[in-house]
Amino acid sequence: MNISWYIVLSSLLFATGVLGILIRRSPMVILLCLELMLNAGNLALVAFSRMVGNGQGQVFAVIVMVIAACEVVVGLGLIVAIFRRKLPLNVDDLRELRG
């Protein structure tokens, strides 16, 4: 099994996620891009796990999914709260915490 394809795909997915975070302004999309990055990592973990031949990497992937789920809960909660207060859904406008 050649691992290169898996790693290339994983890197492409990760780069897409990074690009999305850097250029998009909607908090919703940023959250999606974060998920994309986490799952790119998961893909690499599972691929390496298959290559080595034991299940430890897959266990890691499951744990990352759990963390991703938690993060989505918090992130979506924030977005709902912002929406309810009729604040702009634009991360560049939400910059009260600047130094």
Place this chain on the structure above:
Amino acid sequence: MSATAWCWLVLLFPLLGSIAIALGFKALPAKVAGAIGTVAIGLSFACGVAALVSLLGEAPDARHHASSLWDYASVAGLDIKLGIFADQLSVFMVLVVTGVSTLIHLYSYGYMQSDEGYHRFFSYLNFFVFSMLLLVLAGNFVLLIVGWAFVGFASYALISFWYRRETATRAGMKAFVINVVGDIGLVLAAFLIFREIGSFEYGTVFAKAPEVFSTNEWSVTAICLLLLVGAFAKSAQLPLHTWLPDAMEGPTPVSSLIHAATMVTAGVYLIARTHALFVLAPTAADVSAFVGLATLLVAATIALVMTDLKRAIAYSTMSQIGYMVVGVSIGAYSAGMFHLMTHAFFKALLFMAAGSIIAAMANEQNIDKMSGFGKAMRFTSITMLCGGLALAAFPLTSGFFSKDEILAYAGARGGMYIVFTVLGYFGAFLTAIYTFRLIFRVLPGKPCPEAQELIDTGHVHHAHPFNPASGEEEDTDVGFPGPEHHIAEQSAPMRVAMAVLAFLALVGGLIQVPGVDDVIAKWLDPVFADSPLTAIHPSVEWSWIGLGIGAVISLAGIWAAHLLYVRRPELPRSLEARFRGLHTFLFHKWYFDEAIDFLVVRPALAIGRFANRVFERFVVDGLVTGTEETVRGTSGVVRAVQNGFVRSYALLLIAGFAGLALYFLISSS
């Protein structure tokens, strides 16, 4: 019980009295508080007598005991005990202090009756007696310093007793500051003693001193000079004396007890107690003796022109302490201590009489306004005359024997010490003049309006309350003298106290008549046996010749005063006019206050002003604002990074992470 046990009780009673009156000032009626205070000191005196009896039961050489209750401080090779030292000298001092204090408490019981601060007064007064006893009974230098500082505080509190008089609070501060100068000297001396000898205990220090120090070595001289700074500040010797006349702002019993009879003699006691060190530093002892001589002459000349009754007596106190300092410095230890005792009697008495007269004058202290009290206040006049005779060393009174003994010793020591005899007799002449100047101006003559009022109505003159020093009006609430004044003629406790002291002032000297009994000398000699100076003795014949000269000088002084102030009262005025410059010089007290103001106070103020205007503004403020500006400037750079854009944070994070990854990739290949 042993002597030390009695001495602990001596300390206990005044402390208990002070605490009881201070805590119970609301519950106790005034009379009870006064009684508690007086009885506490009386019990203390009784215990002092018991200690004396206990010491008398032992061999003269074994009459010294140290005792300690617990450790005061025990660290790193330092072992200071809360210990007392009972020997002939300390028990002698205890008896003088408690004896005179008992009588003055009794006097205050009547004199202060109308004062709103009656409880406070007795609490302070008991605390003072406790501190003074701690000072004289201390068994090491640390406890001595504690007692020394306590009496300084008690003196401050009592000078400023009428705390709403600005003159009084200023005088209290002045006394406290000058006394602190002395405290510093004493503390430094104790440090040096510990460095050289390694102990604070009297017994160890005085036993080791001859082995550690060679005669006139710089270290022992420095120790003695520093001790002298302490002694001079407390005993009002030149140039640290200016606080004592101002201290007369306090109530008269305070002047009588603290600023005449007991506290101001602490310096004399200190020199006598540390005589083992002064023997090793003859230079320091000579310095001390000459300062004492200078003080006795300067103070006597000032007393000649003072118009304030209490201040004139205060200068006389300085002058008499000068005699004692001369005595204990040149080696006439027991004579100096004897003069301390007789002076306590007659000077306390003089102040009591002065207090009674000032009360009759409704707080006026200017002798120019007084006359004719001989008719108005017979008892006060007689006791004042007794005190005056003793102070002027009238033959066979107490001052006569004690003063001449010091001068006879100086003569017997010979050499340059003859100076002390000659100038001492000159001082005695001045003493007789100024003492009888006061008496002749206050007692005989046509009664002044206040005295006439007393004769006519039997009531004490009642003036609108005012401050005699500044003339400003006062109300008679707390913090000012009460509305009523009490004179000895109308108050039994005052009369008893004054009568006892008058008796002692007249005949107290008879316990030490040269060649007859010598009680004090025999009692104190074992304490000073280690000093080679005690080998010098004026022969009995010379002592009597000295007494004869003293008698002639005293009578001459009294005659001169009689001539000046009774027979030709216009003479002082014409003398004053002819020697206007000299009179002004003396009237301004040799300009000591002005000189100290110019040499010490103004430079200190100038330095303070410089520190405030320049140092504070440019150096301190510069440091503070400089630090602030630096932090603000640096943080400005960092703050720019925090722009609030999530994307830029993410970019930084990713760039950093990529940088790290690159670094590891490059370094691993």
